[in-house]
Amino acid sequence: MSRPPLRVVLADDERMVRTALRVILEAEPDLTVVGEAADGAEAVSVVRSLTPDVVLMDVRMPGIDGIRATEQILAGMDAPPRIVVVTTFENDAYVYDALRAGAAGFLLKRADPEDLLAAVRLVARGDSLLFPAAVRELAARHSGAGAPAAAPWVARLTDREADVLKLMAGGLSNHEISERLGVGPQTVKTHVTAVLAKTGSRDRTQAVIAAYEGGFLAGRAGG
Template structure:
C-alpha cells in the first residue's frame, strides 16, 4: 500500500509565481495541492479548513503578512501543519523573524524546483530546511549575541549539552549519533527534550538560539 501524498498549500499574492508552484506540485505523484491563498489571513483560514501537511508561505503579503500567519498557524497546539517561508531577498531580517515564529524552513524564490520538492519532503518528514549558503550570514546579521551565555543551557543535562552543541552546528541525528556513540533514537529523544526545555519549536530555532547566546561562532 502506497503512502498518502503530502498535502501542500500555496500562499502567495503573486499569481505568476503561485501558478509556477502549483504546476510543480501537480507534477509530483507523492504530493497533492490542497489549496491556495493570496494573503496571510486567508492562509490561516485555509489551514483551519483543510489542515495541509506543508504550507509554502510568502513573507510579504497584504492583509496579514506571512510571519504573523506562520506564528498563528504554528502556535496552535493541535495543528501539525509545517511552514516553509519563501522570500525574494536573501539578506532579509524577516526570514529570521519567520524562523522565530515557528517556520520549519525557508527558501529563496530563485531556488530550483528539485530543491523545493526535496525541502517539502524533508520538512514533512519532521526535519527543518534552511538555505545552507545563507544560514551563517543571516544569523550573524540578524541575531544579537550575548557573550558566552552558558547559563542559557542551565536546564540541560551534560549529554543534552553535547547534543545541543552538535545540533547547533547543523549535524543531523545520524551524524550526532556517530560522534557521541549513541543510537539515533537516543539522539532524537535528546533533541526533543532540548527543544522542550528551551521552548524552541524546531532545529532551526535551536541554531538561532545558539548564535543569539554566543554558544557557537
C-alpha cells in the same frame, strides 16, 4: 499499502509563482496541492480549513505578511502544519523573524525544483530546513554588537546535548548526527527531545534560534 500524498498549501501574492509551484509539486505522486492563498489572511483561513501537512509561505505579502500568518497558524491550531517561508534573499530580516515565529525553515524563490521537492519532504518528516551560514549571519544582525548573555538553560545542557545542539545548528539531520557521534538514532532522538525541552523550543529550528539568542553559539558570522 502506500501512504497518502503529502498535502501542501501555497501562499503567495503572485499567481504566476503559485502556478509554477503547483506544476512542480503536482508532478510528484507523493505530493498534492490542496489549496492556495494570495495573502496572509487568506493563508490563515485556508490552512485552518484544509489542515495541510506543509505550507509554502511567501514572506512578503500585502496586509498580513508571512510572518504574522505563520504566528497565527501556529498559535491557532492543535496540530499545525510545517511552514516553509519562501523568500527572494536569504539575508532578508523577514526570514529571521519568520524562523523566530516558528517556521521550520526557508527556501529561496530561485531554488531548483529538486531542492523545492526535497524541502517539502524534509520538513514533512519533522526535520528543519536550515542554511547554517545564512542563519548565523541573520542571528548576528539581529543581536547587534556584542555577544548575548548566556541563557539559564545553557548550563542545564549535558555535554552530549550540547554536542547535539551544535550539530543541529550545522544543519545535520538525526541520521547524520548519529553517524558523527557514533551513537544510535534513538539516542540522538532522545537528546534532541531533551534539547527542545530545555530550550523551550517547538522544533529544531526554534532550538537553533534559541542557541544563538541564548549565547550558546556565537552569532557573529565566522564565529
